[in-house]
Amino acid sequence: MGDNNIENQWFTISVYSENNVGLLNRISGIFLKRHINIESLNVSKSEINNVSKFTIVVHTTENWTRKIVGQIEKQIEVIRAFYHTDDETIYQESALFKIASDLLFDERQIQNIIKDNNSQIVTVARDFFVLAKTGRRFEIDEMYEQLAPYGIMQFVRSGRISVSKDEMQISALLQEFQHH
Amino acid sequence: METLKEMKTETRKGKTLKISGAEAIIHCLLAEGVDLLYGYPGGAIMPVYDELYKFQDKLTHILTRHEQGATHAAQGYARVSGRVGVAMATSGPGATNLVTGLADAQIDSTPMVCITGQVPRHLLGSDAFQETDIIGISTPVTKWNYQITKASEIPEIIAKAFYIAKSGRPGPVLIDITKNAQFEELMFSYKKCTGVRSYNAVPKPDKKALEAAATLINSAQKPFIVWGQGVILGKAEEELKAFVEKAGIPAAWTIMGASALDTEHPLNVGMVGMHGNYGPNILTNECDVLIAIGMRFDDRVTGRLDDYATQAKVIHFEIDPAEISKNVHADVAVLGDSKETLALLLPLINVNKHESWHNRFKEKYKIEFDTVIKNDIHPTKEGLTMGEVIEEINIASQQKAVIVTDVGQHQMIGCRYAKFRESKSNITSGGLGTMGFALPAAIGAKQGAMDREVVAIIGDGGYQMTIQELGVIFQHNIPVKIVVLNNDHLGMVRQWQELFFEKRYASTVMVNPDFVKIAEGYHIEAKRVSERKDLKSAVQEMIASDKPYFLEVKVEKEDNVFPMIPSGAAVSEIRLK
Numbered sequence: 061m062g063d064n065n066i067e068n069q070w071f072t073i074s075v076y077s078e079n080n081v082g083l084l085n086r087i088s089g090i091f092l093k094r095h096i097n098i099e100s101l102n103v104s105k106s107e108i109n110n111v112s113k114f115t116i117v118v119h120t121t122e123n124w125t126r127k128i129v130g131q132i133e134k135q136i137e138v139i140r141a142f143y144h145t146d147d148e149t150i151y152q153e154s155a156l157f158k159i160a161s162d163l164l165f166d167e168r169q170i171q172n173i174i175k176d177n178n179s180q181i182v183t184v185a186r187d188f189f190v191l192a193k194t195g196r197r198f199e200i201d202e203m204y205e206q207l208a209p210y211g212i213m214q215f216v217r218s219g220r221i222s223v224s225k226d227e228m229q230i231s232a233l234l235q236e237f238q239h240h
Numbered sequence: 241m242e243t244l245k246e247m248k249t250e251t252r253k254g255k256t257l258k259i260s261g262a263e264a265i266i267h268c269l270l271a272e273g274v275d276l277l278y279g280y281p282g283g284a285i286m287p288v289y290d291e292l293y294k295f296q297d298k299l300t301h302i303l304t305r306h307e308q309g310a311t312h313a314a315q316g317y318a319r320v321s322g323r324v325g326v327a328m329a330t331s332g333p334g335a336t337n338l339v340t341g342l343a344d345a346q347i348d349s350t351p352m353v354c355i356t357g358q359v360p361r362h363l364l365g366s367d368a369f370q371e372t373d374i375i376g377i378s379t380p381v382t383k384w385n386y387q388i389t390k391a392s393e394i395p396e397i398i399a400k401a402f403y404i405a406k407s408g409r410p411g412p413v414l415i416d417i418t419k420n421a422q423f424e425e426l427m428f429s430y431k432k433c434t435g436v437r438s439y440n441a442v443p444k445p446d447k448k449a450l451e452a453a454a455t456l457i458n459s460a461q462k463p464f465i466v467w468g469q470g471v472i473l474g475k476a477e478e479e480l481k482a483f484v485e486k487a488g489i490p491a492a493w494t495i496m497g498a499s500a501l502d503t504e505h506p507l508n509v510g511m512v513g514m515h516g517n518y519g520p521n522i523l524t525n526e527c528d529v530l531i532a533i534g535m536r537f538d539d540r541v542t543g544r545l546d547d548y549a550t551q552a553k554v555i556h557f558e559i560d561p562a563e564i565s566k567n568v569h570a571d572v573a574v575l576g577d578s579k580e581t582l583a584l585l586l587p588l589i590n591v592n593k594h595e596s597w598h599n600r601f602k603e604k605y606k607i608e609f610d611t612v613i614k615n616d617i618h619p620t621k622e623g624l625t626m627g628e629v630i631e632e633i634n635i636a637s638q639q640k641a642v643i644v645t646d647v648g649q650h651q652m653i654g655c656r657y658a659k660f661r662e663s664k665s666n667i668t669s670g671g672l673g674t675m676g677f678a679l680p681a682a683i684g685a686k687q688g689a690m691d692r693e694v695v696a697i698i699g700d701g702g703y704q705m706t707i708q709e710l711g712v713i714f715q716h717n718i719p720v721k722i723v724v725l726n727n728d729h730l731g732m733v734r735q736w737q738e739l740f741f742e743k744r745y746a747s748t749v750m751v752n753p754d755f756v757k758i759a760e761g762y763h764i765e766a767k768r769v770s771e772r773k774d775l776k777s778a779v780q781e782m783i784a785s786d787k788p789y790f791l792e793v794k795v796e797k798e799d800n801v802f803p804m805i806p807s808g809a810a811v812s813e814i815r816l817k
């Protein structure tokens with residue numbers, strides 16, 4: 061076992077699965093049992109009809125990640141699971157900031173923050189406005205730091221979504237299973 | 241009756257017909273070849289029991305006295321027969337009582353389908369009477385589970401349940417069926433499941449891996465085989481034997497692999513693990529190539545991992561990819577069904593003898609025999625030993641019995657000294673170590689192999705965990721032989737207290753009831769032996785009987801099981817005393 065097996069790292073686990081209500085419970089149990097925290101979780105449809113994709117981010121060793129992916133893949137409704145390091149994926153998160161409306165007009169600096177961070181104003185109401193920012197986690201964190209001194213009424217960040225640089229050939233795999 | 245008959249012939253032809261969900265469940269079971277199941281009724285499963293009543297000429301339902309008993313009986317049945325065991329229960333407490341058996345079947349890869357009733361769909365989530373989230377509860381202990389809420393789902397889901405339970409690495413499946421789905425009608429037709437698109441049951445063997453394995457094996461000086469239950473589950477006993485004999489490699493077994501190869505085969509060097517044999521444990525850390533076949537490097541087998549076979553190249557034959565390099569790094573992994581992979585390996589292997597290496601095992605056996613085995617099976621002290629009882633059973637049964645053990649000292653002694661000539665003869669709770677397993681499992685084992693002698697070896701502690709199943713043995717006159725090795729202690733725990741907790745015997749001393757009277761209360765012929773002179777004839781009488789028989793043997797109260805690898809020690813640090 062190489063040295064990178066014992067150092068903690070960020071890994072993105074991508075799980076292609078059938079659409080099943082119980083599966084999330086099964087998958088989260090695999091992490092729970094090993095005391096590995098799920099840092100972020102996103103479930104969505106995938107590029108294939110009726111196939112769901114779980115995107116799970118963990119901070120642990122490669123050794124644990126490999127074993128977890130093995131256990132996940134073993135679940136009946138899981139078609140295939142992969143893990144990747146940050147270098148091997150294109151990934152993003154989204155965040156929403158709710159800010160008091162008067163700041164938008166009173167504080168020039170706020171407008172600069174919006175521009176500099178490439179974020180969008182989603183809505184402007186009488187009492188508040190909402191900013192959306194998409195990017196890497198550290199970029200969202202930076203914007204957060206910049207806005208914090210002015211007061212953030214609400215903040216929320218989504219789970220990571222990612223696509224791998226490599227191909228994931230799920231359609232081919234499904235065909236192969238079909239013909240077993 | 242007329243119509244029922246017609247309907248049956250029609251289903252057999254695979255035509256559709258309109259029946260209730262409950263009746264559909266019966267037709268599914270029949271289509272899967274089930275003729276026997278274990279269970280316990282209650283409100284949420286009553287429509288199915290009503291159908292069981294109507295179909296009792298085709299499908300025998302055995303009422304165990306506790307739902308846990310139903311699961312272990314189904315497991316015993318599955319383990320001797322290689323077929324899927326079936327257990328049924330009602331919702332709520334009926335369902336939760338299945339959990340131990342599910343966990344046991346999951347960790348020991350036993351094919352089992354459990355069917356539970358559930359409150360009607362419209363009451364789900366309302367904390368209705370006897371509603372429990374058995375899907376949530378059973379998720380970590382099942383290979384797959386599913387809740388049916390519409391009658392129309394029944395055929396497809398039950399077909400899938402049986403396929404998943406028995407294919408690939410087998411395991412338990414739980415299907416929860418809401419009561420409305422049992423009452424509703426459906427257009428019934430049944431098609432067996434032959435595949436699930438997201439599930440690759442058996443990986444295809446890789447030629448390159450097989451060649452790499454053969455190269456390592458052919459150049460090895462001190463090769464060593466450890467096989468597990470994967471050989472039995474894969475029906476690969478003949479292939480294992482052919483490989484062992486051609487390559488001349490000493491072969492040892494895990495507790496779950498016992499009986500796959502004749503105990504007295506000259507290349508069978510015994511059991512590995514915590515209370516396994518001396519030679520195979522010590523020499524694990526001397527071999528140059530370790531060939532693991534259908535086993536999963538459980539910690540009871542490996543002892544301290546970072547000192548386990550570190551000098552050896554490891555070849556792992558395994559059906560479940562998640563087991564590869566899970567605990568022990570595999571230098572070569574050969575994925576696939578053991579029957580197939582071993583057959584493909586055989587022609588690549590050179591004929592060999594490895595005589596001097598084999599002699600090392602013989603030397604170690606002699607040491608173990610002189611310090612441990614001799615005193616266990618031919619004791620000179622006054623008190624009876626568990627080992628001599630097992631030896632008498634070997635003699636009386638001509639090594640042909642199915643031995644079902646519970647959990648504790650008697651289990652280790654049973655597995656160490658029982659001799660087997662036929663596969664699927666050692667039924668024990670290996671991975672979970674479930675006390676209370678043996679009595680119900682022996683019922684299932686007998687019903688799964690009526691032509692075989694079935695002897696249950698049970699401790700006085702574990703016996704009292706499922707003792708109520710004597711009711712089944714009595715009611716159905718199931719001729720199992722029950723041997724309780726009574727040391728008036730939770731012996732295995734007491735042994736640990738003696739060795740590692742300075743003899744503080746916290747809650748391990750038991751004041752026991754009159755077991756003979758209890759058996760007699762169930763009208764089972766019963767005997768107690770407390771002296772050596774009576775042992776042989778009592779065992780012979782028990783084996784000769786064609787009825788259920790109970791034998792209590794009062795054994796030494798404070799005997800210990802050796803050899804032993806203390807937890808946290810390396811296999812090579814195995815203690816002889």
Ligand SMILES: Cc1ncc(C[n+]2csc(CCOP(=O)(O)OP(=O)(O)O)c2C)c(N)n1
Nearest residue numbers: 648649650673675699700701702730731732
């Ligand atoms: C259900 C369950 N509870 C507790 C244990 C822990 N345990 C393992 S062996 C043992 C003692 C078993 O005593 P007995 O059945 O009398 O067998 P003996 O060791 O004396 O042969 C206990 C309590 C267990 N394995 N299973």
Ligand SMILES: [Mg+2]
Nearest residue numbers: 699700729731
């Ligand atoms: Mg005891």
